[in-house]
Amino acid sequence: MEATRELYWNIGHGAAVLLPMYLFTFVALGLLIWSGMKRLEIYRQGKPLDRFGNRGERFANLLKNALLQSRVLLVKGPGFAHGFFFWGFFLLFIGTIFVALQADFTDLFFGYRFLNGDLYKVFSLVLDLAGLAAVAMLAGLFIRRYLVRPKGLETTRDDAVMHALLFAILITGFVIEGARMAVNELPHDPALAAWSPVGLIFAKALSGMGEASLLALHRGLWWLHFFLVIGFICAIPFTKFRHIFTTAANYFFADLGPKGALVTLDMEGDAESFGTANLKDLTWKDIFDTDACTKCKRCQDRCPAHNTDKPLSPMKVINQLGEVACTNPEANLVETVSKDALWSCTTCRACQEICPAAIEHVNKVVDMRRNMVLMEGEFPGEEVMAAMDNTEVNGNPLGMALASRGDWAEGLPVQIMGENADVDILYFVGCYASFDKRNIKIATSFIHLCAAAGIKVGILGKEEKCCGEPMRKMGNEYLYQSMATENIETIKAYGVKKVVTACPHCFNTLAKDYRDLGFDVETEHYTVFLNRLVEQGRLKFKKESFDCTYHDSCYIGRYNDLYREPRALIAAAGGTIREMERSGAESFCCGAGGGRIMAEEKLGSRISVSRAKMAAGTGAGMLVSNCPFCMTMFEDGIKGAELEGQLVPRDIGEILLERLTP
Amino acid sequence: MLVISCIKQVPDTTQVKIDPVTNTLVREGIPFIINPYDTHALEESLNLKDRFGLRAVALSMGPPNTEATLRKAAALGVDEAILLSDRAFGGADTLSTSKVISAAIERLNDQEEVGIVFCGKQTIDGDTAQVGPGIATRLGYTQLTLVDRIESLDLVKKRIRVRRKLEGRHEIVEAPLPVMITVVRELNRPRYPTVPMRLMALETEIKVWDNSVLKLDANTVGLKGSPTWVSKIFSPERDKGEIIGDGINDPVGTANLLIDKMLDKDLLAV
Numbered sequence: 001m002e003a004t005r006e007l008y009w010n011i012g013h014g015a016a017v018l019l020p021m022y023l024f025t026f027v028a029l030g031l032l033i034w035s036g037m038k039r040l041e042i043y044r045q046g047k048p049l050d051r052f053g054n055r056g057e058r059f060a061n062l063l064k065n066a067l068l069q070s071r072v073l074l075v076k077g078p079g080f081a082h083g084f085f086f087w088g089f090f091l092l093f094i095g096t097i098f099v100a101l102q103a104d105f106t107d108l109f110f111g112y113r114f115l116n117g118d119l120y121k122v123f124s125l126v127l128d129l130a131g132l133a134a135v136a137m138l139a140g141l142f143i144r145r146y147l148v149r150p151k152g153l154e155t156t157r158d159d160a161v162m163h164a165l166l167f168a169i170l171i172t173g174f175v176i177e178g179a180r181m182a183v184n185e186l187p188h189d190p191a192l193a194a195w196s197p198v199g200l201i202f203a204k205a206l207s208g209m210g211e212a213s214l215l216a217l218h219r220g221l222w223w224l225h226f227f228l229v230i231g232f233i234c235a236i237p238f239t240k241f242r243h244i245f246t247t248a249a250n251y252f253f254a255d256l257g258p259k260g261a262l263v264t265l266d267m268e269g270d271a272e273s274f275g276t277a278n279l280k281d282l283t284w285k286d287i288f289d290t291d292a293c294t295k296c297k298r299c300q301d302r303c304p305a306h307n308t309d310k311p312l313s314p315m316k317v318i319n320q321l322g323e324v325a326c327t328n329p330e331a332n333l334v335e336t337v338s339k340d341a342l343w344s345c346t347t348c349r350a351c352q353e354i355c356p357a358a359i360e361h362v363n364k365v366v367d368m369r370r371n372m373v374l375m376e377g378e379f380p381g382e383e384v385m386a387a388m389d390n391t392e393v394n395g396n397p398l399g400m401a402l403a404s405r406g407d408w409a410e411g412l413p414v415q416i417m418g419e420n421a422d423v424d425i426l427y428f429v430g431c432y433a434s435f436d437k438r439n440i441k442i443a444t445s446f447i448h449l450c451a452a453a454g455i456k457v458g459i460l461g462k463e464e465k466c467c468g469e470p471m472r473k474m475g476n477e478y479l480y481q482s483m484a485t486e487n488i489e490t491i492k493a494y495g496v497k498k499v500v501t502a503c504p505h506c507f508n509t510l511a512k513d514y515r516d517l518g519f520d521v522e523t524e525h526y527t528v529f530l531n532r533l534v535e536q537g538r539l540k541f542k543k544e545s546f547d548c549t550y551h552d553s554c555y556i557g558r559y560n561d562l563y564r565e566p567r568a569l570i571a572a573a574g575g576t577i578r579e580m581e582r583s584g585a586e587s588f589c590c591g592a593g594g595g596r597i598m599a600e601e602k603l604g605s606r607i608s609v610s611r612a613k614m615a616a617g618t619g620a621g622m623l624v625s626n627c628p629f630c631m632t633m634f635e636d637g638i639k640g641a642e643l644e645g646q647l648v649p650r651d652i653g654e655i656l657l658e659r660l661t662p
Numbered sequence: 663m664l665v666i667s668c669i670k671q672v673p674d675t676t677q678v679k680i681d682p683v684t685n686t687l688v689r690e691g692i693p694f695i696i697n698p699y700d701t702h703a704l705e706e707s708l709n710l711k712d713r714f715g716l717r718a719v720a721l722s723m724g725p726p727n728t729e730a731t732l733r734k735a736a737a738l739g740v741d742e743a744i745l746l747s748d749r750a751f752g753g754a755d756t757l758s759t760s761k762v763i764s765a766a767i768e769r770l771n772d773q774e775e776v777g778i779v780f781c782g783k784q785t786i787d788g789d790t791a792q793v794g795p796g797i798a799t800r801l802g803y804t805q806l807t808l809v810d811r812i813e814s815l816d817l818v819k820k821r822i823r824v825r826r827k828l829e830g831r832h833e834i835v836e837a838p839l840p841v842m843i844t845v846v847r848e849l850n851r852p853r854y855p856t857v858p859m860r861l862m863a864l865e866t867e868i869k870v871w872d873n874s875v876l877k878l879d880a881n882t883v884g885l886k887g888s889p890t891w892v893s894k895i896f897s898p899e900r901d902k903g904e905i906i907g908d909g910i911n912d913p914v915g916t917a918n919l920l921i922d923k924m925l926d927k928d929l930l931a932v
């Protein structure tokens with residue numbers, strides 16, 4: 001006997017079955033499409049934005065992330081549970097399509113059957129195991145949500161409905177299979193039954209029931225199973241099930257531009273309003289994002305502001321915007337989210353990097369800040385306003401004299417561009433390394449390292465202005481652009497071929513943000529630049545082994561994916577890194593990003609103290625970083641955590657210089 | 663009714679150095695700012711504009727580049743910004759500065775009644791604190807100095823009540839309008855210009871009133887009309903201090919040494 005099974009066995013395949021079945025199916029699908037169309041109106045409240053170009057890349061993104069669950073799997077545990085559940089359920093879905101395809105189409109019209117023989121056996125086994133995986137993973141997720149109850153995981157009616165429906169669908173599926181097997185395969189073809197191992201267990205359990213009751217049970221459950229599936233389809237638009245479509249679509253619509261790029265506002269055009277205050281200031285994609293959120297709280301778990309008791313949760317921000325879009329489109333978004341929450345963001349990108357739904361949080365926060373700053377002249381504190389004023393007058397937020405910007409370089413092997421522009425690279429120093437005593441050491445060590453490698457370095461000196469990054473991230477696009485245009489003009493006038501920065505904020509700004517303003521000079525972070533010199537053998541170090549831990553700054557790590565070069569440099573100097581638990585793409589911000597370097601940290605506990613404790617927890621006595629802002633924060637955080645003497649913050653350049661062999 | 667703020671453009675003195683050879687201020691590369699006290703005068707005029715619907719006018723006497731300062735005032739929201747500039751006004755001391763500003767205020771008063779004139783407590787470059795009082799005297803306005811709070815303003819009865827910040831105490835005083843008020847920094851928190859206002863300010867006309875408008879006797883203004891002049895600017899020599907004790911290893915002993923020293927020098931009394 002060829003291995004197969006009679007499709008619609010015990011149900012019948014006449015009009016009395018097919019008609020209601022397809023009728024309900026089409027009604028359910030119709031409802032799904034109709035509510036999808038209604039939902040489009042919500043997205044259409046936003047401004048236009050082109051997220052349709054480069055279809056190939058977009059489809060690849062969609063397939064990779066939806067089918068392979070790449071972003072979901074970034075987090076082990078629940079990520080794997082979701083992944084295996086998805087694959088299991090997806091296979092069952094495909095299996096059901098195959099069944100319908102053969103029974104109601106190829107067999108019905110052409111007498112062609114493909115679900116037989118070895119293919120049927122594999123089909124049977126795969127679906128059986130898929131069902132098992134789905135049930136097991138769902139159980140795991142259920143236990144996590146309802147028994148373990150991780151902190152911050154919001155559980156609502158949606159979750160109950162979803163768990164109940166999915167469990168019911170999967171379990172009824174197995175019982176139907178078991179009942180059928182108890183009548184058919186168990187007595188007549190036990191060898192075939194082995195290809196449905198899980199079904200077999202159910203069959204054996206049911207086999208004592210007697211054929212008549214089994215047939216009745218089978219038929220009853222078959223229809224129940226069917227209506228549960230109809231219920232599932234109908235529930236998609238009204239529950240978090242909608243993420244099946246919205247999250248998948250969000251992979252397609254993801255930003256393909258340079259990572260972390262913000263929209264460069266046209267400050268001179270005839271725009272009447274800047275930034276986001278109302279729903280109509282958001283783009284449709286911003287609103288769509290809110291529908292793709294699954295409230296998985298991954299973003300919130302990683303948010304440095306949230307972790308230090310500040311009133312910000314990226315998840316909450318997204319959901320608040322979603323709620324306004326659906327229920328109260330006139331509401332003021334800044335008020336809804338709250339100013340304190342908005343000012344608390346360090347733009348560290350931890351939320352965006354981990355979000356399984358590819359939601360873009362940071363631009364929304366900055367856009368709302370833009371509204372507060374550009375339209376209302378508001379800041380988180382007077383110290384920030386003073387820093388803005390200082391920048392406007394003196395080109396740096398510290399209020400140091402404009403003319404003294406290059407003073408730190410006196411007596412060092414470095415040229416002032418205004419005096420001699422014949423250089424290999426222009427070192428864009430940045431404000432902190434120009435004026436802050438501790439950070440001047442970072443600048444100095446970079447100069448000495450370059451000199452050792454025979455690189456001619458120039459600086460702009462008093463012609464350099466703040467790159468504008470902290471102002472921009474605080475929402476002051478106006479001041480950012482005025483700094484940026486001056487710098488661009490100055491640098492371009494010297495015909496510089498390459499710019500190197502020691503500050504990740506300057507780096508990200510010059511290398512990416514300035515492009516929108518017409519800057520096209522190649523820009524590198526010093527870790528990349530120096531690492532190349534090391535690889536070329538132009539810099540050599542004494543191999544004195546030492547222990548340290550390394551902090552990936554947000555703007556070198558997550559924003560630019562530079563994880564290898566800094567570590568290679570530390571290794572070249574003989575360092576062994578004891579990694580912190582939160583490192584690499586999961587690194588925990590020092591607290592200075594998003595312009596917070598200019599602000600007092602008045603809410604919650606101090607981010608820098610938390611980070612210093614994490615570093616000390618590795619047992620290494622040295623905390624190495626690659627950023628003047630981080631350095632400033634760690635100096636502070638180490639004091640705050642009372643770790644002086646136990647933990648010393650160092651910059652990669654300083655470590656290299658100390659170990660340089662002539 | 664008009665509310666006027668007098669604002670002076672000053673070099674950012676945190677950066678001003680004195681050339682030890684020529685004994686003159688090194689001004690090269692030093693950015694100009696609005697005299698810090700004047701930002702509070704300006705802010706208060708805008709507050710009164712917002713609260714009472716007064717028309718806010720900013721006045722500044724200075725060279726043509728002072729226009730930048732007045733444009734900032736426009737970006738903050740003044741209804742009118744007027745630059746008092748003429749070669750004849752150059753080199754003015756406090757007497758002739760207040761004469762020119764008073765003439766401008768009188769002229770404005772001819773068009774619309776002036777209620778309040780705000781000045782900073784003093785400037786950070788000239789530091790005399792005389793111009794405000796000079797204006798009040800010249801115009802016969804009531805003079806309210808060192809104000810850190812406007813308690814009330816009654817436009818019907820034309821009376822204002824303010825709080826003055828004095829050493830160790832406050833004083834509440836009331837006066838009939840018009841008044842000249844000099845302000846301290848505690849009075850308010852200056853606002854930050856919004857972008858739409860900045861863009862608007864780029865188009866705003868900054869009126870320039872020269873002596874053909876004010877029609878003052880050229881011999882009574884500027885250098886010619888100034889009985890005082892600066893003969894020398896220098897950094898005072900300061901005796902180097904001495905290090906006493908060892909604060910790190912013996913803080914208590916060092917503190918005692920310090921107290922003895924201060925008693926010795928009559929800086930402390932028991």
Ligand SMILES: Cc1cc2nc3c(=O)[nH]c(=O)nc-3n(C[C@H](O)[C@H](O)[C@H](O)COP(=O)(O)OP(=O)(O)OC[C@H]3O[C@@H](n4cnc5c(N)ncnc54)[C@H](O)[C@@H]3O)c2cc1C
Pocket residue numbers: 668669670671687697699700703721722723724753754755756757759763780781782783784785787788789790791792793794888889890891892
């Ligand atoms: C480098 C330098 C050289 C000087 N040379 C001379 C000199 O040769 N001869 C001489 O007599 N004086 C000289 N002065 C002093 C100069 O005249 C005063 O700066 C000026 O008259 C105002 O006085 P003040 O700055 O002390 O203002 P203050 O009396 O301290 O100012 C009080 C308030 O008056 C208002 N105010 C003052 N000036 C103006 C203004 N120009 N426009 C609008 N509002 C204003 C502001 O509200 C200010 O807060 C010099 C000052 C400097 C810094």
Ligand code: SF4
Pocket residue numbers: 299302303304305306312313314344345346347348349350351352361362
């Ligand atoms: S960017 Fe960082 S600080 Fe801002 S919301 Fe995201 S995780 Fe929180």
Ligand code: SF4
Pocket residue numbers: 292293294295296297298299300314315318351354355356357358359
């Ligand atoms: S925004 Fe993204 S990471 Fe945050 S809860 Fe929603 S889906 Fe999860």
